[in-house]
Amino acid sequence: MANTVNYSESAAGGTQFASRLYGQLARSEPGRNIVLSPSSIRTGLALAYLGAEGSTADELKQGLGLEGGDKTEVAQKFAQLLAKGHGGQDGPKLKYANRIYVAQRFQLSQTYQDLVSKYFAAAAENVNFGQSADTARRINSWVEEQTHQEIKNLIAADCLDGDTAAILVNAIYFKADWESSFPDYATFARDFVNHGGQKVSVDTMSQEDYFRFAELPQLKAKALELPYIGTDIVFLIILPQEEQGLAFVEKKLKGLDLNEISCQLSRQKVQVQLPKFKFEFDVPLQPVLEELGIKELFAPEADLSSLLREWGPLRISEVKHKAIIEVNERGTTASGATYVKAQADSLLMGEKVFEFTADHPFFFAIKDAQSTHFLGHVSQL
The missing domain is CATH 2.30.39.10 (Alpha-1-antitrypsin, domain 1)
Known part of the structure; x- marks a missing residue:
């Protein structure tokens, strides 16, 4: 059935992605408690989409159910989701946060930087991935801060090395009575x-x-x-x-x-x-995403040429998600974080x-x- 309203169309894309992603995970983990944030995962991967071109971009657009004619339109739809955040002192809190960590030898392209800072409120920061322990600590403390100390140790130091080109991180925090x-x-x-x-x-x-x-x-x-x-x-x-x-x-x-x-x-x-x-769940998402048709992103032929100013072969080497939920007499606290790691293919009633x-x-x-x-x-x- 065709949707005539753009608003519900974007919901349909996100809803469909959530359902397909969850269906894969639930089948593979029937005996394990699961909690994940499809909107966090989709936002993290949308950051990768904005830097992708050619068939890599097409695959991401289709796999994530992204709506909109061009990247700006896609980004505008995400801005609506991210703007939904509540954050008063007392009332419910819903907060999305995005950040991009880039290896010191690279610079983000200006077009990419403009898109993500305008629509995703995503700051970019140059880091030294070679100093893996320090950089992991820096990323993890940002995630901790965004999720009110709920999500700890999202990234292990041994996931980072001199070949890491960029890490795209998305965190979500929800608390309500x-x-x-x-x-x-x-x-x-x-x-x-x-x-x-x-x-x-x-x-x-x-x-x-x-x-x-x-x-x-x-x-x-x-x-x-x-x-x-x-x-x-x-x-x-x-x-x-x-x-x-x-x-x-x-x-x-x-x-x-x-x-x-x-x-x-x-x-x-x-x-x-x-x-x-109360439980937490973390999972590497590459196998599930490949099942959903998002494959080229992880392959040597990935085209992420819009991401960096000077482009060399770049692919995503890992997408990991961690979420936590607590349900008690008063209400619910839930938070999640997704990181998408890009690796330079050794080119460095x-x-x-x-x-x-x-x-x-x-x-x-x-x-x-x-x-x-x-x-x-x-x-x-």
Whole structure:
């Protein structure tokens, strides 16, 4: 179906990328808790796209679902996403931050620098990758600062060396309180059945209130949205009806816009039981991105000629993502960071109360109508 509104078109591209990326990861890591920020990963790779030409640029544009006729238009759409950030003292916080670290022997091309500083608020900094420990410390402390000390040690010193040409880093931080917080006195230990069937006892929160909810027979699941105060971002949970039904649900979700699920929810009285959880997840993304058709970026024939002032053969040697999430009685804290490393190739309503008991593996998303800020699943506690 063709979208006539540009606004929803850009959402469609991002949503599709999020769904395809997550589908690949969820299939390869069924028993592991996952949290990732598709919008962070896509932003980091969009920074690479702005420096790419030819078939490398075409592949990235298609693989990332980038909308817009030229690079400026693509960059403008990202500016809209990045501008969505909230950051008041008390209210919800959503913050995207971008930075580019370039080897001292290179300079970014002026065109590239203008694009990324105008639309991505991305400062560029020359560093000595040969001094790997110092440079890793510098990059990691920037990421830590942007994610309020949540994401630590994104880059290991041994990932950097004299051949590293550039590192593109994107960080995202989200913290918000529930509109309806879970009372502390209602939290107590309950059973949770892990992926694979093992029972464990976990601190489980509980409350009864009006929430947007639906039973989704086509997914064999129930869905619930927990809203946050002061923002249109919500925490969407999709809970399989069957104890070990997560793989079926995630297979069905592949290619589905989560907004289609949100549209089916309506305000109902729901008794919610949700485990408290906190975990982090990090993953090298090259294999997954290659599955999505983004291959040339990593190959010797990559064309990143718009990135640097004097161009020599340059390719991306690594894309890594790390994210962390904490869900408790008061709300949610989630953050993520992505880095993209470029390497110089040695050239140098009734009163019925619905039950929503999340006591087995479930899928979640932190999203609004335009963007999926985080996606994940809880498989074991």
